[in-house]
Every structure is written in C-alpha cells, then in structure tokens.
Amino acid sequence: MRLLTTTLAALLWLAASVHAETLVGVAAPLSGPSAILGKQIEAGTALAAEAEGVAVQTVDDACTADGGAAAARQFVDAKVNIVVGFLCTEAIEAALPILKDANIPVIAIGVRTESLTDRRAKTGWPVYRLGPRGDDERNAVATILTRLWQNELFAVIDDGTIYGREIAETFRAAAEQAALKPVFVDTFRPQLDNQIGLIGRLKKAGATKVFAGGDGDDIAIMGRDAASLNAGITFAGGETLRTPPGDVPYAAGTLMIALPEWAEVADPKV
Structure with missing residues (x-):
C-alpha cells in the first residue's frame, strides 16, 4: 500500500503541476473477483489525493470491456484531466478509444499486455505503463x-x-x-x-x-x-x-x- 500511495502521490503531484484545478479519474475494479485489488487502488489514491490536495473521481471498471467503456464515458463527462488505474486488459482497451477522443491521458498501473504500448504509435492511445510488461x-x-x-x-x-x-x-x-x-x-x-x-x-x-x-x-x-x-x-x-x-x-x-x-x-x- 505504501508503494502504491507514494507512486500515486507522485503522479497526482505531476498532474496538479500542469493543471491549476486538477481532477484525476481513477479506474479500478470495485466489484467482481478483483475487487480486493480495486479497493487497494481506491484507498491509495484517496491518501495520495489528500496529501497533494487533488480531487479524484473513482469509477468501477469491473475488469470488463463494458465496465471500462462505461468508466471512460464517466470520466469524459466529468472532464477529468488524467486517468490512472486499470488492472485488466479488457477494461483499458475498451476505455482508451473513448479517452483518446477526449484527449485524456492514461497511466496504467497494472496491465502487463505488451501490445498496449507496442501499438501506441499505430493506435494513438495516450497510455503510459507503470507496471512491468508481460x-x-x-x-x-x-x-x-x-x-x-x-x-x-x-x-x-x-x-x-x-x-x-x-x-x-x-x-x-x-x-x-x-x-x-x-x-x-x-x-x-x-x-x-x-x-x-x-x-x-x-x-x-x-x-x-x-x-x-x-x-x-x-x-x-x-x-x-x-x-x-x-x-x-x-x-x-x-x-x-x-x-x-x-x-x-x-x-x-x-x-x-x-x-x-x-x-x-x-x-x-x-
């Protein structure tokens, strides 16, 4: 939890340095079999946001394609400046086209699929990876x-x-x-x-x-x-x-x- 909080605090500080009033979207599986991990992301980002004075909006992506797309639309409607999170390939791959069209960058903290970043030049997806590749x-x-x-x-x-x-x-x-x-x-x-x-x-x-x-x-x-x-x-x-x-x-x-x-x-x- 300490590593997650420290890492997210650095990310939120970076985002806040770019935007005077920053709203960070947090995508995490808060339901389903991966909910225990999603709760850790939610708790870590809450602590980091409090320390950095940044507002966050956490959305359940359910680790599914439908959940990822729905989360992306909520982030677009909320006009977030950046999105962090995502543990599952299905969720982030469904969310990225929507977030790309809205010019919202994404920092993936758990997805290891190599093609996520290998195809970045072709897809134009504004995604950056924190975790290791598969x-x-x-x-x-x-x-x-x-x-x-x-x-x-x-x-x-x-x-x-x-x-x-x-x-x-x-x-x-x-x-x-x-x-x-x-x-x-x-x-x-x-x-x-x-x-x-x-x-x-x-x-x-x-x-x-x-x-x-x-x-x-x-x-x-x-x-x-x-x-x-x-x-x-x-x-x-x-x-x-x-x-x-x-x-x-x-x-x-x-x-x-x-x-x-x-x-x-x-x-x-x-």
Whole structure:
C-alpha cells in the first residue's frame, strides 16, 4: 500500500503541476473477483489525493470491456484531466478509444499486455505503463535460468495454458540459443492430486532442475512427490508461486522468479 500511495502521490503531484484545478479519474475494479485489488487502488489514491490536495473521481471498471467503456464515458463527462488505474486488459482497451477522443491521458498501473504500448504509435492511445510488461517475466526466467543452470541437467515442462506454454517456450528457446539442451520437455496435466508419474519420467531422464510453467499448487505437489521418491529435483517457476499457502507447502529450495515484494525490500524508515 505504501508503494502504491507514494507512486500515486507522485503522479497526482505531476498532474496538479500542469493543471491549476486538477481532477484525476481513477479506474479500478470495485466489484467482481478483483475487487480486493480495486479497493487497494481506491484507498491509495484517496491518501495520495489528500496529501497533494487533488480531487479524484473513482469509477468501477469491473475488469470488463463494458465496465471500462462505461468508466471512460464517466470520466469524459466529468472532464477529468488524467486517468490512472486499470488492472485488466479488457477494461483499458475498451476505455482508451473513448479517452483518446477526449484527449485524456492514461497511466496504467497494472496491465502487463505488451501490445498496449507496442501499438501506441499505430493506435494513438495516450497510455503510459507503470507496471512491468508481460514479456518481462518470461525474459527474466530465460536470462536467469540459462545462466544459473548452464551446468545442470534441467527439464522444461508446462501445463498447456497460454501462460505456461509461453513462459516455458521462452526459456527453452533461450537455452537453445545458449547451446543448452533440456533432458526432458513435456506438457503435464494440471490440478492432479499427485504427479508421481511425471516425477518418475523426470527422474528417469536424469533431470535435477525443472522449470514448470504452471500454477503454484501444481509445483508444490511436484516438489512433494519428488521428495517422496528421493528424486533430488529442484523446481522453479514464475510469479504464480506467489500465492497464499495451499494444502501442500512448497518444497525447500523451490525457486520463484518474480519481482520482490515491496514489504520485503522497502526501507522501513522511509
């Protein structure tokens, strides 16, 4: 929350320095499954606005295309100077054409879709991104693991989802360019109670390191089953490992490649 408030305070100060009387539109999912995140945005912007003396108008975009378009029309009617927020691609992509026509710039704080900014020259959308791009995670996995596992017998597996396939394939391709070849590549069946069969195949292939493109729960089960078979395998995954603890804890040594939590790296004196 502190990072969000500090960041938004800087944005609101910047907006206020341009417009003597500034009204900032805040787009956040205040309903639906992402409401808990939307409430954090709402609270952060309220604190930042109070500190900077800026007026805000918060609108529920519901993380949907219809919600994003409706929010954009409300911002246009209210004559806001700038819009911040948006966590979902569907909402912001529906809102941007409307906000573009009204010459209202947008600062996206959570949408990672690469095309949002890659297409900016073509679409003319006045959008700026605060969060990382979607391919930043994939590229980080590829860069870190090709260096870390260059002398290891490693495997690359995924759960068949778009996310899982893309992140696993990015790592596999980078490894190939670095003249590294996995000893095992496969797509696993997710959401099983156990992954004994998969672990058996990994062990037979000689893999000691495994990157899994999939959910944290599946990776936790793999780690448990690998330990039960004395397979000597260390698993790695992306940000999907950052989930609340499930019934099966992560095995010791499981590697997560992700941005650090602000609470873990921030100076408490700031």
